Amino acid sequence: MSAPAAPEKVQPPPPDAAVSATDGAVAIKGRTPWEIVRSRLARDKITMTAFVFSVLIVVVAATSPFMVKLGWLRPDDFNPALVQGLGSLPEGFAGGISRDHWLGVEPGTGRDLFSRIVTGITTSLTVAILATLISVVLGVTLGLVAGFSKGRLDWLISRFLDLVLSFPSTLMLLSLGPVLVSRIASIMGISSADNKAKVAFMALVLGFFGHPFFARIIRGQVLSLREREFVEAARSLGARAGRIYFKELLPHLWAPILVYTTLILPANISAEAALGFLGVGINPPTASLGAILNDSVAYAIPDPAYFIFPGLTVFLIVLAFNLLGDGLRDALDPKADRS
Amino acid sequence: MFFYIIRRLISVVVMLLIISMATFLLFFAAPEDPARLTCGKNCTPAVIEGNRKALGYDKPLAVQYAKFVQGIFVDRKYPDDPALQAASPEIVTTCEAPCLGYSVMAHKSVTEIVKDTLPVSASIALAAFVLWMLAGVSGGILAALNRGKWLDRVIVGLALIGFSLPTFFIGLLLLTFVAIKMKLVDIPRFVPITDDPLAWAQSLTLPAITLAMVFAASYVRLTRAYMLETMSEDYIRTARAKGVKESTVIRKHGLRAALTPIVTAAGMDLGGLLGGAVITEQVFGFRGLGYTAVRAIETTDLPIIVGIVIVASTFVVVANLVVDVLYGVIDPRVRLT
Secondary structure (H helix, E strand, O other), rough: OOOOOOOOOOOOOOOOOOOOOOOOOOOOOOHHHHHHHHHHHHHOOOHHHHHHHHHHHHHHHHEEEEEEEEHOOOOOOOOOHOOOHHHHHHOOOOOOOOOOOOEEEEEOOOHHHHHHHHHHHHHHHHHHHHHHHHHHHHHHHHHHHHOOOHHHHHHHHHHHHHHHHHOOHHHHHHHHHHHHHHHHHHHHOOOOOHHHHHHHHHHHHHHHHHHHHHHHHHHHHHHHHHHOHHHHHHHHOOOOHHHHHHHHHEEEHHHHHHHHHHHHHHHHHHHHHHHHHOOOOOOOOOOOHHHHHHHHHHHHOOOOOHHHHHHHHHHHHHHHHHHHHHHHHHHOOOOOOOO | OOHHHHHHHHHHHHHHHHHHHHHHHHHHHOOOOOOHHHHOOOOHHHHHHHHHHHOOOOOOOOHHHHHHHHHHHHOOOEOOOOHHHHHOOHHOOEEEOOOOOEEOOOOEEHHHHHHHHHHHHHHHHHHHHHHHHHHHHHHHHHHHOOOOOOHHHHHHHHHHHHOOOOOHHHHHHHHHHHHOOOOOOOOOOEEEEEEHHHHHHHHHHHHHHHHHHHHHHHHHHOOOHHHHHHOOOOOHHHHHHHOOOOHHHHHHHHHHHHHHHHHHHHHHHHHHHHOOOHHHHHHHOOOOOHHHHHHHHOOHHHHHHHHHHHHHHHHHHHHHHHHHHHHHOOOOOOOOO
């Protein structure tokens, strides 16, 4: 509590004296939870930096197709003249860094690494965001239903979540690729070589194997919320299940949903990169962080810059989202003091 | 307690049945013809049909699954067909129980493959487990006890960095720079513990550090959070008030309660890793379950994929059970009924 409460006996204030507080006492101003969160966030410099960086990344990812159209980014242009070194390695400092190529060029082809990383962020973020959305929608729905319905349905959903969690998700992602990509492509009406099918597949499977974490958290929250008076009141007034789910319970769940969304997103970004490393990511020539890393692994010794820049990019993006999630969790924590 | 374990054991068996059924369906009901996948480029229809019969792929899926489950308890013979067995008895191979299937491509039963590769995965998992528990838990305790001070910030910051570094990136950095370029350690090559325990431990250094990094980071965060929560409990204040030494308060009252959920999480994570640390094994070329599964996926060797997925999920389900039972042992407040 920042505002000291006046210890004196309460007496009705004179009608016009409300503004002129005596003895230096400050009138206690009620603040909405949102105002508290905002003031906490504003003071947390690390989280604000992470927030700005994350927004920047999302904006860059969203606009990169236009930048390619405008010719500002050239992720697919070959520059054979720049890779005349031994084994087609780029010439010059740290993978051929120059004014035209801020992070150097790709060995072998001479494509601009900066352009490839930026367009790669777009692809990777698309996969990660779609997967996160799927996890959130599935997880929140299952968690709400399980937590609120008690009994048999709860038991069934909980066992289903256990089941999903017992599968080795990395292996499933790898092995389901050949089986599912062609099916997804035929459902979407595109050829299975189209990267849209790959993106949809990765988002679906990552999202599916990620949803139990969400569902468990939401279920736990609902279990404690459902015993509260306002839910009982709504029920005794004859509210239908749908109203109780969406109007009574959901508003209380925004905080955990927001926090865990920002924490699961970076996990999905790393997962896409890891899949790329294992060689089942996006098909060339489309760039994704995973695909670039998969290619750059072979050059870790002869051209370390080509390996380190994309790796650092993944690291920085994941770090920023993790910091943001942590900061949000602290700011939205109802147990923390209301300063 | 006894009845609890019995009940849980039954649920484990049911769970494993469902998992194996789902896995079986996913892969063997796929559009690809499993018999076509058993031989390479120069395949004649006759060979495919022969393999189909020999491996029982001509039977309905339900029969195939029933045979698979049966094989876990009784030896199976390949070829599966009695007529084929009689025709050429010299090629009959026995797949001893627990039989998880037979890979034509590897010329081995899946059980043999699992037996060969499991020690590698288990070694990496155990070595990493020791490292991350030591580093993670002690780091978390240190951070919690110094809350808000610079030591806390350094530990939490490092943990966040470790948490955000992709595993394969750490692994490849260690491999290329520490082992290949600077030659600080030998390039890791797995040595079985039965051959030479010292060389075994040495060979595991880099893979274990790689794998432990992410886990250590999340255990620092976990331990710190639980420790802070417990240290603000009323009984800690009571203990302090009655004059118990601070070190005893931390060890006996704080740590003991805080460790319970950590043991749970650790058991689950270890169970998951016994089924293969895909990326770490891939980076260092250690032929564990994960590495083998990735190779099998590349060649669409269905029996191996199905076998390893089932083995890996079995570890998770069993770890789940062990952890739940342990919970009752460690935490006197929990009574299993």
